[in-house]
Amino acid sequence: MTPQQYCQQKTRESGSSFTLSFMFLPKDRRDAMTALYAFCREVDDVVDECTDYQIAQTKLAWWKQEIHRLFHETPQHPVTQALKPVVNTFHLQEAHFVEIIDGMQMDTQYNRYADFEQLALYCYRVASVVGLLSAQIFGYKDQATLEYAHDLGMAFQLTNIIRDVGEDARRGRIYIPLDELERAGVTEDQLLNSQASPQTQALLLKQIERAEMFYDKALSQLPKADTKPQLPGLMMAAIYRALLQEIKPDPNLVLTHKVVLPPFRKLKLALGAWFNYRKA
Template sequence: MTLEAAADANYGNAASGSSFYAAMRILPAAQREAMFQIYSFCRKVDDIADSDGPREERLAALQEWRDDIDSLYRGNPPPRLADYVASVKKFDLKREDFLAIVDGMEMDVPQDIRAPDMATLDLYCDRVASAVGRLSVRVFGLPHDDGIELAHHLGRALQLTNILRDLDEDAALGRLYLPREGLLHAGITNDDPARVIADRALPRVCMPIADRAKMHFAKADEVMARNKRRVVRAPRIMGKYYHAILDLLIARGFAAPREPVRVSKITKASIVFRYAFI
């Protein structure tokens, strides 16, 4: 899923109290509206990919979204994207990023992802998370090169954290996003999700992914540190919230049984207060 359709995944759900809502509510109206449009799009296509409908129907529904995006950029937006016209123009949102998100969702549809190689996992993260970031940084107003770099690193950091957090939930859906190379290095030779997440060697697969996520968080922080505070307030809140999730996962460990981790309300509030107002 895309940061749980973009963060609460993956940068996600607009429900009050979510990290996404907390980060976006501090934005000026036009930016806030554009961000909710981006994430509404993510949620809708993610719901298609995660539904239990026939795969052929899900593929057709995703193709309809591609066709609608094309119509939007040809100047003939369908009703469900009519409100996007102003945001696309104001923030120069790119067609290819919307399409990349659909492509990422589709990676789970012909067959469930199970132990992809590292290159495929990185492509998946780019499409379902960093592409969302590339749209977002245009709304936030970052310079082009720094925006692309931030989207690359923060998107991957958030999505890798999601993968580690959602091991059991994804396995229940028949999915396994841990990389094949990591499994083999740990001596795990099958890709059955239920068996993998119960394997005693699982922590040896997960910790390198956690280290990779920490590296991407650090790189994202470097980009944000050299930009104006007002343009990185929202991504900072998202990044710090997800880093807190990663820290909790590492402290808990990855051996079965795994209790869900949750960032406390006090921690959430302190993150918002520190990076939105101080």
Template sequence: MNARTTSRQAPSEGGASEVAPSHVGASREAGARDAPPEAAPALPAAGSSFYTAMRLLPPEQREAMYAVYAFCRAVDDVADDGGPREARAAELARWRADVDALYAGTVPPRLVGLAEPVRRFGLAREDFQAVIDGMAMDAQADIVAPDARTLDLYCDRVASAVGRLSVRIFGLAEQPGRDLAHHLGRALQLTNILRDVDEDAARGRLYLPSERLAAIGLAHPTPAAALAHPRLGEVCAALADEAEAHYRAAWRVMAGAPRKATKAPRLMGAAYHLILEGLVRRGWAAPRARVRPGKLRLVGVVLRHGIV
């Protein structure tokens, strides 16, 4: 339910990482977005929580989610590894045009896999375009300390928009589905931001909100300055609290929805919540070891949420 979750490292059994579309760094398959239409779409790594959640879906839903995943991965590759910024902007514009063509009745070769899911599940054009807009935010400039409103917009585009596509495939009713996409998308994305803070800083990016950084004395922070600040933990802890509030809201929505329709998001939410818990236990002082849920805890998540 997160373009940059499904396409980066998702929690996997045994601590392995998924390589695929930030926050969702990961290695990329060169030229994936230019693959011919007959090529197999990018799939999540076996063993990841996303892969497990999708494998538990009925075939039509699973194939639809794989098609959405492949789209998210392709546009994310453009945002992160698409060459000069002008080239990235041009390629994202071509993706926007392809999405428009799909909804106008002309199926572009690289969107063949989405044609049937769009028809069958009523996937909304504006959600695909929102995902591209989110990737454009990363492509046009390295994001450094966005204000809270911009950060929330970014989370909506790269995470909750994917959630809105996903909940239609899962079969949730309109309003509960939109509420779940809103809260779970933000919970996952904020967890990713906290998990990847060092990795993002190495790429010149900092997704921590400017207001919270200003409160600890960083009015014009650089990624390096923020990570070296002795009060960084206050900012991260506050963002972790925000993520926790979104997890709680997402679980309230899922508690009132049919269990069958929420199997996949329950599994994803529970697996990612393990990461947030691990980050809080680890703390925010450097050096910050990578947090990966243990195999037994992930197996417990599958047993608890993967069986209807």
């Protein structure tokens, strides 16, 4: 199995909606995104699969060393071997890969976030940085596109947090800022025990409002000249915003269920965005 085949398999196994947009890219950019996504899956799997804190830290430290080898020496892992030509071709930065690992380390250190400032740092590291790297791979001319990519990454991660409130709670994790729980009159135990109430609904609606604000801000910052190169991100935005709209009428549903869109609807949304923005 070649490094690229390994990345393709890793990406397929994830079953993520993100991979849907890769098929619309030219082969070199598609291979680059597949390698980047496989890297994100590898380091995320460390957090998901390692219940022992020290083992997780050791593995993430190894990945930091591997990123150093990727940029300065000879990488050992199939994913970083696949990334080797990518970082040169698309001028990706070492610091961004380290930031992603730092985000994963936050997941091993915290299962609560005191306020949005702390949560925003986590979202930046695990999502906005991926957005910045993706924007470079897709291609852009205007620096404002990086602001768009940053905010779109924030919107995606906030959507994930809303969708996964119940699932995360069952793992003992709360990603909604604790000061916002307190202001809404919601206790940690209510979330951990999936106890729906008018207060939890109001709290979740506030989270949806924030995510929508980041979508609006991101899209308002994308220069027209870079719309076509950034089509994969816009396709994903259409899918993720639709997921948010699916949750919005009854936000308390996420306490007990994981809301998902059927594959056909995701494909329809992606194709709709592709056609709409291609004409822009």
